[in-house]
Amino acid sequence: MNPRKILVAQGGGPTAVINQSLVGVVLEARRHRGVEFVYGARHGVRGIVNEDLVDLTQETSHNLELVAATPAAALGSTRDKPDLAYCQEIFKVLQAHEIGQFYYVGGNDSSDTVRIVSEQAQAANYALRCIHIPKTIDNDLVGNDHTPGFPSAARFVAQAFAGANLDNAALPGVYVGVVMGRHAGFLTAASALGKKFADDGPHLIYLPERTFEVDRFLADVKATHERYGRCVIAVSEGIHDASGQPIITTLAKELERDAHGNVQLSGTGALADLLCEEIKAKLGIKRVRGDTFGYLQRSFIGCVSDVDQREAREVGEKAVQYAMWGHRDGSVAIKRSGYYAADYELLPLEAVAGKTRTMEDAFISASGTDVTDAFRLYLRPLLGSGMPDAFRLRPNPVAKVLRR
């Protein structure tokens, strides 16, 4: 049975392709007879409880295509993490507007919101299809081979390290690049895909899946610097000590916590600066530079994986198809086959909601500071076509005249 009205919203951190999923929902839903209105909520669940809804029914498909190719959340997003009372408010608004299908594009927290709203509707015996559409640059949703948004962010990180490695080779020293990822190291590990020649950086990669020891880190840097005369390092913002304490807290005086109770790791250059200071002070290396990739890695316009775009569009389309022809709520998931093809399935919301995936051991080298070929094989096809490549001169040395 086709509903008369559907509602779509976007939650959590924006990505380069989240608008593809939005547009996938809108265009696919408008194809279905019976659907009279396609609504969007401004700034995710917050827009729903505030009844800040917009009508996407008359948006031109031409403009929708252009918006799809634009990064960040076109409807606006939110960091609100609804509790039961909040979800009851959401359901009240959906009911008042006679919404028959609710689509929420987001990460772990968003899938949990969809799960609770779905339960509310069932308890009230109200006919509502609730579908969660995956999105997160962290790649930390369980049940998915990978999540839309991650490939484009990974591409940015790989390209950034490919360039940083060339820069560091031209002006040798130590370079520390801090990458997003609170619990999952996928995005930091993507730095390895920027490596071409055997002596290219990143030479060392530090992931939140492994305990970070400052002494061990300094020894690694020292050994690499002695071997290559330089050292390029990728560090996850979420690195922590054996007790699980984030390394950044050892220096940050004041910790800002967001609404989810998480320490603020992004939007500050403190971790990179701390690590650089350690290297300068303890190893006596003079040229030590740190960059925090910050918001650039998720918001930069003009660095996107075409594979990611395609898949983000398809999870939106599939969501509508599952809702129209399926008989259950759920979370759309990406599955992999071959080398490489994507397919989709609808997982139960409980299978995804609130759970966090981290990097599989098979993706992390025994040293703990590199990735395996299995990870390279996993990530490479996701980065899409047209990846830039770096080339070197291969000249012969000229015999010395004065100093022979």
Add this chain to the structure above:
Amino acid sequence: MNPRKILVAQGGGPTAVINQSLVGVVLEARRHRGVEFVYGARHGVRGIVNEDLVDLTQETSHNLELVAATPAAALGSTRDKPDLAYCQEIFKVLQAHEIGQFYYVGGNDSSDTVRIVSEQAQAANYALRCIHIPKTIDNDLVGNDHTPGFPSAARFVAQAFAGANLDNAALPGVYVGVVMGRHAGFLTAASALGKKFADDGPHLIYLPERTFEVDRFLADVKATHERYGRCVIAVSEGIHDASGQPIITTLAKELERDAHGNVQLSGTGALADLLCEEIKAKLGIKRVRGDTFGYLQRSFIGCVSDVDQREAREVGEKAVQYAMWGHRDGSVAIKRSGYYAADYELLPLEAVAGKTRTMEDAFISASGTDVTDAFRLYLRPLLGSGMPDAFRLRPNPVAKVLRR
């Protein structure tokens, strides 16, 4: 008279297109009969004094083309700023290897090195053509409409702010992006080219050409935040108070100075963090995030202006043509005509060497926190083809049911 041997080297901070200039020299020089060897010096002038030279004569033109499209200095670079004694060492090596032409790709400091080496050769009555080839992302060479490397870095900054603006619109708050540029604000000003709609950020732009007052800054941010519910700010790393003291020094405990006697402004997130702290503390705005673009803006692989590539290649080619058929040393400069075409001329080394260009008043708005249309007209053609564009939804609001 064609020399038998020529030498080319690269100095200063790498750019996305400096290898275009290198390859322009090599390929053009190899065309000239009489030229038997094309040498390169590893790591700029340091490679010359160390006799660390390589032979580019047998490098394939195919690989040279691939290297040209690769960012960063393929021969390696250096931060050494030669004094007279150092330049005498350079000249000694050039003489020992019977070099007839010396090409140095670099910024202000490099042009001064070429000037001194040229004087040494004249004093010794040694036939040496010395040509400086312009390069700097700072765009601060006098006598040039703009410098190779700047357009690609400007494109990165414009794309970064276009994306940061979208991200900030999705999750409103204050965003501070710190951009390179010690004395010249061109690169920071390029952030304005990321703006499309009237209410897009960057809403405020702070340049080293204007005195930075913290109180004024806070008042600007407050007014913008009240007006738009958000605020995107571009800040040059070189902002300073009325006495010329860099703003960053007011917080940095330890200042690392490089060989040129300059304060280290890049490779640390301190300025962005300081400004964010000020905004949080004084304005009581909760969501305040800062990014320091750092090395990404000059080394990111895959963000390059095709106009910049073409011109960087041509300044290398033209350098060889001036050396072969001209009768004087000099610095190649880019001139502009029409809307838009580039042409080249050879300036006397003294006209360029050691001088610094800053942004013309006509490029800065009366408020001091924005650019003028003259600047937009100046920069837009340099960014090249295929600039990404951002699009918005234009939906109608849905009438409220519960809260009407």
